[in-house]
Amino acid sequence: MTTQAMTAGRVPMPGMKVYNLKLGMWVFLLSEVMFFTGLIGSYIILRFAHPEHFANPGEVLNVNLTAINTFLLICSSVTMVKAYAAIQQGDQQGLKKWLLFTILMGASFVGVQVYEYIQLVGEGFVPMAELYAAGEAHGELIGGPLYGATFYTMTGFHGTHVSIGVGCLCFTYWRAAKGEYTADSLGGVEIMGLYWHFVDLVWIILFTIVYLI
Amino acid sequence: MSAGEAHKPPPYYAVWVGLLVLTIAEFFYAFVSTIPKVWIVIGLMAMAFLKALMVAVYYMHLKWEPKRLWLLAAAPIPLVMILIFVVLNEIF
Numbered sequence: 021m022t023t024q025a026m027t028a029g030r031v032p033m034p035g036m037k038v039y040n041l042k043l044g045m046w047v048f049l050l051s052e053v054m055f056f057t058g059l060i061g062s063y064i065i066l067r068f069a070h071p072e073h074f075a076n077p078g079e080v081l082n083v084n085l086t087a088i089n090t091f092l093l094i095c096s097s098v099t100m101v102k103a104y105a106a107i108q109q110g111d112q113q114g115l116k117k118w119l120l121f122t123i124l125m126g127a128s129f130v131g132v133q134v135y136e137y138i139q140l141v142g143e144g145f146v147p148m149a150e151l152y153a154a155g156e157a158h159g160e161l162i163g164g165p166l167y168g169a170t171f172y173t174m175t176g177f178h179g180t181h182v183s184i185g186v187g188c189l190c191f192t193y194w195r196a197a198k199g200e201y202t203a204d205s206l207g208g209v210e211i212m213g214l215y216w217h218f219v220d221l222v223w224i225i226l227f228t229i230v231y232l233i
Numbered sequence: 234m235s236a237g238e239a240h241k242p243p244p245y246y247a248v249w250v251g252l253l254v255l256t257i258a259e260f261f262y263a264f265v266s267t268i269p270k271v272w273i274v275i276g277l278m279a280m281a282f283l284k285a286l287m288v289a290v291y292y293m294h295l296k297w298e299p300k301r302l303w304l305l306a307a308a309p310i311p312l313v314m315i316l317i318f319v320v321l322n323e324i325f
Contacts, residue, residue: 037299046305053309061320068324078264087260094256098249101292105245217292221285224252228281232263233274 045211049218052181056222059177060229063170073164077231080145080163081171082136089132090227093182096125097220100213110203112196119193119209122216126186133179137172147172171230178226181219188212248291255280 032039038046067074077083099121106114146152149165163171192212195201201209259280263273290296295306 038302043302043305046302050305050309054312057309057313057316061316064317065320065323083260083263087256090256091253094249094252097252097288097292098245101243101245105242214293217288220292221288224284224288225281228259228277232259232277 039207041207041211042214045214049214052218052222056174056177056225059170059174060225063174063229066166066170070166073166075163075167077233080140080143080167081231082139083231085132085136086227086231089129089136090223092125092129092132093220093223096122096129097217099125100216104206104209104213107196107201107206107209108203112199112201115196115201115209116193119189119196123186123189123193126182126189126216130179130183130186133175133182145171147176174226174230178219178222181222185216185219188215243291243294243296245291248287251287252284255284 099118103115103118103122106118144161145163145168146161147168149169152161152165152168189212192208195208259277262268262276262280265273268276289306295303
């Protein structure tokens, strides 16, 4: 694809003054806001309506481990903007270096989350409400049925978003390795960055609501 | 941000430090037992929204976007507020 063809899609629309690809990503992210608000809203109403089905987060969850994971995701956001800043200056090596750091930290976040899930399930905090209903047959369970279901749904959907993001970052890195991004053609990096920062933003809210409150 | 648009370099590292400081503050504030629970919740949510705002404004470059995109980004806020208030209405 020629540079001219690639930049053609980045011409701002007269009405919005934002090129179509970015406008599309913003509209998608706004739909994601509503998606996660629905999940968080469900968690809030269930937690307040049925406090007996919810343990205190600090008693069940490994808040220290998740705080480290939050640190990783925040760091990955800064490496993502550094990747964008690098290609703005036409720095191909910088773009690849910062993208690689972002991929590594994103993948580490998912890895730590999987480890956390394994640990929690091992301790008896499970996502299926019917296991709690079955009781002793599945050993001693902790947390509460609604707590398990809402916790794994919210963090699971977020983890899925991060995993998809890591996949897309790998694709962006592959394109960067082929030299397809330049200072005049960096739409893909910018769009990828918007998605990645949104995932970070959602985690900031989720970490507070799910792990600290 | 429009490509090639000249503006002062964004304070990426300063924002990163701000996010880390707020995260650490949240972590310790959440477990202070001398403060009433309601103030813990209000404080934690205030810090979380401040962090989210920092990410949106500086890392998602909203600060340098046209005002119309700000309006678009703000579009779900009333819908979110309606949802939250309806949810709270169900509880209380």
